[in-house]
Amino acid sequence: MDTQSFIIQQLINxxxxxxxxxxxxxxxxxxxxxxxxxxxxxxxxxxxxxFIGVIVLAVLQKSGFVEAHFVITLxxxxxxxMAYVAVLGVAIxxxxxxxxxxxxxxxxxxxxxxxxxxLSNGMMLSQGVSDRAYxxxxxxEGFSIFDARITYGQVFIIILSFAxxxxxxxxxxxxxxxxxxxxxxxxxxMARMCGIDIDRTIRVxxxxxxxxxxxxxxxxxxxxxxxxxxxxxxxMIKAFAAAILGGIGSIPGAMLGGMxxxxxxxxxxxxxxxxxxxxxxxxxxxxxLYLRPAGILGESVAETRV
Amino acid sequence: MRIKTMDSxxxxxxxxxxxxxxxxxxxxxxxxxxxxxxGIACLIGxxxxxxxxxxxxxxxxxxAAKGEIVFNGxxxxxxxxxxxxxxxxxQTPEGRQIFPRMTTLENLEMGAxxxxxxxxxxxxxxxxxxxxxxxxxxxxxxxxxxSGGEQQMLSMARALMSRPKLxxxxxxxxxxxxxxxxxxxxxxxxxxxxxxxxxxxEQNARMALSISGIGYVMEIGRIVLSDKAAxxxxxxxxxxxxxxx
Amino acid sequence: MxxxxxxxxxxxxxxxxILILPMIGLPSTTFNAAKALGVWGVFVGILGLWLLGKxxxxxxxxxxxxxxxxxVFRPISGRISSISNRYxxxxxxxxxxxxxxxxxxxxxxxxxxxxxxxxxxxxxxxVVGLAGLLDLGYIAFYAVGAYSYSILNLNFGLxxxxxxxxxxxxxxxxxxxxxxxxxRMRGDYLAIVTMGFGEIIRLALNNWDTLTKGxxxxxxMAKPAIMYPGFIDGGLTWITYPLKSLHALYYVIFIFGVLxxxxxxxxxxxxxxxxxxxxxxxxxxxxxxxxxxxxxKLLAYAMGAAFASVVxxxxxxxxxxxxxxxxxxxxxxxxLCIVVLGGVGSIPGIILGGIVIIAVPEVFREFESYRMLAxxxxxxxxxxxxxEGLIPASRRKRELHQTNQKxxxxxxxx
Numbered sequence: 001m002d003t004q005s006f007i008i009q010q011l012i013n014x015x016x017x018x019x020x021x022x023x024x025x026x027x028x029x030x031x032x033x034x035x036x037x038x039x040x041x042x043x044x045x046x047x048x049x050x051f052i053g054v055i056v057l058a059v060l061q062k063s064g065f066v067e068a069h070f071v072i073t074l075x076x077x078x079x080x081x082m083a084y085v086a087v088l089g090v091a092i093x094x095x096x097x098x099x100x101x102x103x104x105x106x107x108x109x110x111x112x113x114x115x116x117x118x119l120s121n122g123m124m125l126s127q128g129v130s131d132r133a134y135x136x137x138x139x140x141e142g143f144s145i146f147d148a149r150i151t152y153g154q155v156f157i158i159i160l161s162f163a164x165x166x167x168x169x170x171x172x173x174x175x176x177x178x179x180x181x182x183x184x185x186x187x188x189x190m191a192r193m194c195g196i197d198i199d200r201t202i203r204v205x206x207x208x209x210x211x212x213x214x215x216x217x218x219x220x221x222x223x224x225x226x227x228x229x230x231x232x233x234x235x236m237i238k239a240f241a242a243a244i245l246g247g248i249g250s251i252p253g254a255m256l257g258g259m260x261x262x263x264x265x266x267x268x269x270x271x272x273x274x275x276x277x278x279x280x281x282x283x284x285x286x287x288x289l290y291l292r293p294a295g296i297l298g299e300s301v302a303e304t305r306v
Numbered sequence: 307m308r309i310k311t312m313d314s315x316x317x318x319x320x321x322x323x324x325x326x327x328x329x330x331x332x333x334x335x336x337x338x339x340x341x342x343x344x345g346i347a348c349l350i351g352x353x354x355x356x357x358x359x360x361x362x363x364x365x366x367x368x369x370a371a372k373g374e375i376v377f378n379g380x381x382x383x384x385x386x387x388x389x390x391x392x393x394x395x396x397q398t399p400e401g402r403q404i405f406p407r408m409t410t411l412e413n414l415e416m417g418a419x420x421x422x423x424x425x426x427x428x429x430x431x432x433x434x435x436x437x438x439x440x441x442x443x444x445x446x447x448x449x450x451x452x453s454g455g456e457q458q459m460l461s462m463a464r465a466l467m468s469r470p471k472l473x474x475x476x477x478x479x480x481x482x483x484x485x486x487x488x489x490x491x492x493x494x495x496x497x498x499x500x501x502x503x504x505x506x507x508e509q510n511a512r513m514a515l516s517i518s519g520i521g522y523v524m525e526i527g528r529i530v531l532s533d534k535a536a537x538x539x540x541x542x543x544x545x546x547x548x549x550x551x
Numbered sequence: 552m553x554x555x556x557x558x559x560x561x562x563x564x565x566x567x568x569i570l571i572l573p574m575i576g577l578p579s580t581t582f583n584a585a586k587a588l589g590v591w592g593v594f595v596g597i598l599g600l601w602l603l604g605k606x607x608x609x610x611x612x613x614x615x616x617x618x619x620x621x622x623v624f625r626p627i628s629g630r631i632s633s634i635s636n637r638y639x640x641x642x643x644x645x646x647x648x649x650x651x652x653x654x655x656x657x658x659x660x661x662x663x664x665x666x667x668x669x670x671x672x673x674x675x676x677x678v679v680g681l682a683g684l685l686d687l688g689y690i691a692f693y694a695v696g697a698y699s700y701s702i703l704n705l706n707f708g709l710x711x712x713x714x715x716x717x718x719x720x721x722x723x724x725x726x727x728x729x730x731x732x733x734x735r736m737r738g739d740y741l742a743i744v745t746m747g748f749g750e751i752i753r754l755a756l757n758n759w760d761t762l763t764k765g766x767x768x769x770x771x772m773a774k775p776a777i778m779y780p781g782f783i784d785g786g787l788t789w790i791t792y793p794l795k796s797l798h799a800l801y802y803v804i805f806i807f808g809v810l811x812x813x814x815x816x817x818x819x820x821x822x823x824x825x826x827x828x829x830x831x832x833x834x835x836x837x838x839x840x841x842x843x844x845x846x847x848k849l850l851a852y853a854m855g856a857a858f859a860s861v862v863x864x865x866x867x868x869x870x871x872x873x874x875x876x877x878x879x880x881x882x883x884x885x886x887l888c889i890v891v892l893g894g895v896g897s898i899p900g901i902i903l904g905g906i907v908i909i910a911v912p913e914v915f916r917e918f919e920s921y922r923m924l925a926x927x928x929x930x931x932x933x934x935x936x937x938x939e940g941l942i943p944a945s946r947r948k949r950e951l952h953q954t955n956q957k958x959x960x961x962x963x964x965x
Contacts, residue, residue, distance in 0.1 A: 038739045052573055084573055091566055096931045103938065105738035106685060110891055111934040113687075117884055117927025125920060126574045126587075176419070183405050183416050189367050190403040195391035195420035195468065233880070237750070240743060279754045282747040289740050290732040 005147035010266050012150045018262025019161035023216040024239035025246065025254035026168060027209035033185040033249035034205045035101065038240070040112040041092055042213055043232030044119035048088060049081040049214025050221040050231065051127055054134050056080050061135060073137075078160070081218045082211040089210030090203055092119075098199070124229040131226040138222050157219045164215060165255055168208065172251060181205055185249065234278065238265070241285035247298025256296060318343040318472055318503050319364070324373035324383070326356075326363045333359045335527040336373070341472075341505050341520075346498050348506040348514040348535065350548055351524035357507040358400050360524070361474045364505075365397055366390050378471065392420055396470035400477050402457040404464070406450030410441055413449050413460055417467030427467070434463040437493055455486045462490075466497065473497065475506045479513060491517055511548035515539045523548070560602050564595045651801045659797045661913045663869065666804045667862050669905035670811045672889040673898065674858030677815065679887070680896035680944070681824055682851035683831025685742045687883055688729065688749020692722045692856035694878035696863025698756060701769040701873050711775035711868050715861060722860030723853035725752075730852035734845055749883055757875040768874030775803060775868050800869050807865065811858055812898060818854075819898075827851060881923070888926045892933055894940025903941055 024046055031039045056077050065073060096111045138153025172178035183191040184201040191198055220235070221227045238261055246257025264284060268277045288295065319341040326334040333356050341347040349357050362368040364375055366387045375383035382390055396417070405413050414434065418427045435442040438459040444452060452460060458478060465473055475494065479487040491513050498504050508514035515521050515535040523531035523544060531538065538544050568591055575587045607613050651659045671693060678686045696718040703709045703717065729748045733741050756763050763769065774793045781790040794800055818824045829837040830844050838844050867873045885908065893904025912922040933940065 036739075038743065055573060084570075087566065087569055091570060096935070099935045103934070106679075106683070106895075107934040107938050109685060109739055109742055110887070111931040113884065113887070114927045114930030114932075114934070117881075117923055118931065119927075121921075121924035121927060123574075125924060176415075179408070179412055179415060180419065182408060182412075186405045186407055187403055189387070190399065190405070191416070192367065192387035193365055193391055193397050193399070194416045194464070195388050196416070197388050237747070244740075244743075275758050276754070279751050279758075282751050282754075286732060286744050286747050289736060289744050293736070293740060 002147065005145075006270075008145050009148035010270055012145075012148055012154070014263040014266040015259070016154050016158055016262070017266060018259035019158050019165075020216050020219055020258075021235075021239050021242045021262050022255045022258025023161050023164060023212045023219075024235055025242040025258045026165065026251060027213040028240055028243040029246070029248055029251060029254040030181075030205050030209040032243070034181065034202055035097065037097060037108050037112060039097075039209070040109070040116040040236075041096075041119055042210065042239075043236030044116055044123070045085045045089060045210035045213040045232075046217040046220075046235055047120065047123060047227070047229060047232035049085045049211075049217030050227040051123060051132070051217075052081040052084045052214070053077050053218035053221055054132055054227055057135055057137065074156075078215055078218055081214045085214035086207035086211045089206040093203060093206040098202075120229055120232065127229060129229070131228050134221045134225050134227065136225065153223060157223060160215070161219070164212060168212065169251060171208075177201070177204060237278075237285070238281050241281055241288070243295075244285060244293070245288050245295050247295030250295070250297045253295055253297035316343055317341055318378060319505065320374075320376045321360070321364070322374040322376070324360075324363060324370045324375060326359055326368050327371050328359075328368075333368075333527055334363060334370075337524070337527070337529055339522055339529065339532075341503060343503050344498070344501065345519040346494070346504040346506060346517055347520050347522070348508055348518040349522045349524055350508055350511040350514055350544075352548075353509065354526075355524045356527040357524055358476055359527075361397060361399070361476050361505075361507055364390075364474060365395065391468065394468075394471035395474065396465035396468050396472070397474040398458075398461045398465045398476060398478060400480070402454075402461045404449040404452075404457050404460050406448065408449055409446050410449060410452070410460055411445045413464050414441075414467050417464035420468060426469070430467055430469060434466055437466075437496065438463055455482050458482060458486075458490065462493070462497075466502075470502055472503045472505065475504065475508075477508060478506070479508060479510045487513065511544065512539075515544075556602055556605060560598055563598055564591075567591055567594050567598075647805065651798045656797050658913075659801050661910055663797070663801050663804050665905050665909045666801075666808045667866060668886065668889060668909050669902050670804075670808055670862045671859055671886045672893065672901040672905050673811050673815045674855045674862075675886050675890050676896060676898075676901055677818065677827075677858070678851050678855040679890055681818065681827040681831065682848060683827075684730075684733070684848065684851060685738055685745070686852070686855070687742045687746035687880070687887065688752070689745075689855065689859060689886055690878045690880075690883040691729070691749040691752040692725060692859035693863040693866070693882075694752055694756060694873075694875075695722050695725050695856070696860030697867035697873045697877070698763060698769070698863075699860070700864035700867045701772050702762065704772045704868075705769060711773065711864065714864055718860040718864045719857045722856035722863075726852035726854075726856030727849050729856075730849045734848055746880065746883070749878075749880060753875050753878050753880075756878070763875070766875060768872055769867075770872050772867055772871045772873075774800070774871070775865070804862070804865055807861060812902075814858075816898060819896075823847065823850070885923075885926075888930055891930055892926070892940060894943045896944035897940060897942050900940045900942035900944070907941075 024042070027042050027045065028039060031037060031042070057073070060073055060076065092115055096115045097108065100108045100111055138151065138156065140151055140153075142149060142151030142154070144150075170178075172182060180191065180196045181201045181204065183194065184196060184198045188198055191201075216235075217227075217232075220231070239258070242257035242261040243254045244257070245260055246253030246255065261281065261284070265277055265281065268274070268280050317340040319339070321337055321339040324334055324337045325332070337356075337360060339347075339349070339360075349360060351357050359368060363370050363383075364377075366382070366385050366389070370383045373383070374381060377390075377393060377395065380393065382393065382395075385393075405416060408416070414431060415427075418430070421427055435445075440456055441459055441463055444456065449457065449460060462475070462478065478490050478494070482490065487510070494504060494506070495517055506514055506518065515538055518535040521531075521533065521535040521538045522529050523538070531541070531543065533541070539549070571587050571591045571594075575584055650662055654662075671689070674692075675686065675689045678684050678689070699718045699721050700711065700714045703714050704711070709717075729745065733744050736744060757766055759765065774795050776791045776793040778789045778791050780787060782788075794803060826837070826842050826847055829840070829842055830847060834844060866877075889904040889908050890901055891904075892907065893902070894900025908922075908926060912919050918925075
């Protein structure tokens with residue numbers, strides 16, 4: 001493959017991977033921004049979304065619905081996965097995080113961790129230990145730019161990711177509820193004094209963030225063709241690295257961070273032994289946290305925002 | 307602006323023997339205050355006397371452990387802050403507390419969060435801009451980039467956006483240049499004239515008393531003096547302790 | 552029965568139903584509709600019991616009888632608590648010592664595993680409980696100990712006892728390396744970084760084929776051996792007696808355990824221990840009071856790592872096999888579970904935690920696969936209901952159940 005095509009191929013892969021990371025990272029950053037908690041269970045939201053996707057697809061395929069109404073199927077699959085995980089997110093917030101809002105950070109982190117363990121094991125027990133295959137919905141057809149290859153499925157996923165991110169961005173920037181969420185994240189007591197019901201805004205955050213993660217889960221399932229109960233773990237770490245890198249609490253930051261981490265991973269795999277690529281991601285994460293915990297777009301004094 | 311038809315002698319806000327605790331610290335020890343409608347009342351006292359705590363307790367951010375708080379005839383001491391806000395109380399808290407990464411305009415919009423009348427909100431925004439022209443200039447600037455004085459004005463303007471019946475002001479003069487302080491207090495009088503009751507907490511006793519109708523003096527969580535503001539300005543005790551004479 | 556509670560019950564049950572229902576998934580899974588209904592039923596049952604309990608506790612008849620019973624039991628419980636702790640410790644020790652003589656090999660193995668995890672829990676407790684540093688990668692130190700013994704023994708023939716101090720030093724060094732970047736970090740970031748380090752070490756062990764044989768693991772390490780002088784062919788030499796039997800290994804780990812308990816207990820009450828608590832409670836204040844926080848934090852990591860390293864070497868020696876998959880993130884979580892469920896900072900609590908988490912699933916074999924599920928849920932629930940753990944450290948319980956300033960979130964929740 002000549003250099004030109006090579007670069008284009010890497011770019012394609014990076015954007016593809018990056019947009020998925022960005023979607024998951026958004027979930028982290030929104031939750032952290034509003035209640036300063038790392039939602040360890042977020043990886044499980046991603047996985048749950050993937051599972052719901054495959055389940056819904058299986059149900060639809062039985063009746064031959066899929067072939068007849070392809071586009072609607074996509075809507076339904078994504079919609080249901082996102083809706084389910086939104087409910088799950090709200091449930092988890094209510095049970096495991098809300099009671100601990102005034103407690104020590106250790107307690108909140110442990111609760112989140114406990115929820116993560118509970119959910120991943122729950123999925124393992126109910127869905128089985130082995131991989132579950134996704135019906136090859138998106139197919140392998142695509143087109144080439146010079147010698148670089150991109151499938152229609154990848155195009156769809158990239159477009160959908162960007163659409164979701166754009167939707168989120170406008171929601172947060174333009175709508176009243178979105179602004180209330182930002183206000184809640186920036187100054188809770190003051191937001192309450194303006195009449196904002198912070199319980200409600202937090203709940204909405206836990207609907208949107210996990211839902212985005214679920215969408216990413218369906219995308220990953222569809223593209224790579226399988227889901228596993230523990231697929232969330234590695235995506236969680238990488239997405240978290242992306243959120244931190246971009247600046248935790250910052251929505252554009254999460255998107256930027258996602259792209260960068262996607263790029264790093266793709267570039268690494270292209271030139272260096274790939275079994276060490278995860279070590280690279282972890283190292284990047286640790287380096288960022290050590291050198292500039294605020295990330296690229298975050299405020300420079302993250303510690304004072306207590 | 308709204309014209310209040312309530313009897314001015316009828317208290318709009320009453321605290322009856324309110325006690326508040328911070329953990330084991332007894333911050334308010336049986337505070338009783340009565341604020342007449344449409345007037346300006348002030349609470350003066352030294353640092354740490356409990357003035358801010360009083361305002362936070364009224365709003366429900368700090369919960370009163372004992373006692374009653376009655377606003378417009380309704381008990382509010384068990385309500386959550388957002389519910390208190392819905393009843394027509396607004397606050398400009400200590401330290402301004404604006405939303406730093408939202409624009410001036412968005413900050414004001416948050417003040418009007420509970421309102422649904424677009425036209426009324428737009429009108430009030432014009433009014434607020436007329437009170438504080440510099441905010442109009444900086445309306446698309448992020449709140450965190452405004453100067454101290456501008457943030458104070460923004461905080462006050464935001465509180466006004468909800469058309470509150472009662473406006474609580476916590477140390478509006480803190481950290482501001484004297485010329486600005488004078489302007490702020492003139493604005494407070496203007497706001498009051500438009501029908502909003504004002505309850506003002508201040509360290510700058512002279513300025514506070516000079517614009518108030520009645521005044522309360524607080525020391526270590528207790529009200530030690532209460533009288534017409536004019537009388538307090540003349541009182542020997544107040545003069546020595548708070549007016550620097 | 553309060554209207555709002557009933558409403559809550561119905562809403563929660565509905566939510567649970569919505570969440571559990573889709574998980575029925577595809578017909579090929581074992582989680583069919585019947586099982587789903589069963590799980591839902593269990594949760595609804597728990598909710599119902601909670602609702603019932605709340606109603607009963609609030610009823611006046613219960614309160615009357617409860618006060619009556621308390622007056623009867625108080626003198627009795629007073630008498631019980633006045634029995635010195637020494638008796639309990641003595642009985643417990645006797646039970647632990649005689650345990651291997653009473654059961655079969657399988658159960659002795661379970662006992663050994665319990666003891667290993669108890670030592671791990673106590674070691675982690677130094678980092679998390681005393682110094683307040685949330686370490687999610689603790690299992691890495693266990694791996695360091697295990698692999699250092701394996702490599703040294705297989706390549707250089709060093710004996711177990713010689714490798715122990717080497718392992719301790721290596722572990723301590725690793726502790727310092729991992730601890731150093733985290734010195735200025737806040738709680739959640741600290742957790743992520745330590746988790747990252749844990750994973751890095753595991754991945755490194757997995758990928759560094761030349762040193763560790765990668766995913767194949769290392770095989771054939773010697774068991775710990777005792778040397779004693781004896782006569783062979785008329786000459787005085789050292790005779791090596793490898794401790795192969797499970798009984799012997801049990802007693803070795805038991806002695807480690809006792810030493811660990813004594814060590815941790817001593818640390819708890821030492822100046823260092825108190826300095827750690829000061830750092831945990833309020834680092835800035837501690838620094839201003841002259842506490843050398845940097846050094847002490849690194850010491851906490853190093854000491855925790857040292858304990859893990861020792862049992863890691865023991866584990867490798869006992870099993871004669873190590874593999875990177877023994878040291879996954881989930882293992883760190885298990886150790887953390889033990890500490891949290893038992894009671895952060897509480898030695899008897901952690902011992903109980905270790906026994907519960909390791910031994911109980913062994914006894915109830917059918918529920919083995921539900922083990923982590925239950926413990927994940929238990930961890931979250933514990934934090935909400937009883938953050939001080941099963942057997943709380945006396946200090947902690949006072950801290951956590953003190954009546955704090957009541958903000959509205961407390962009173963008007965739900």
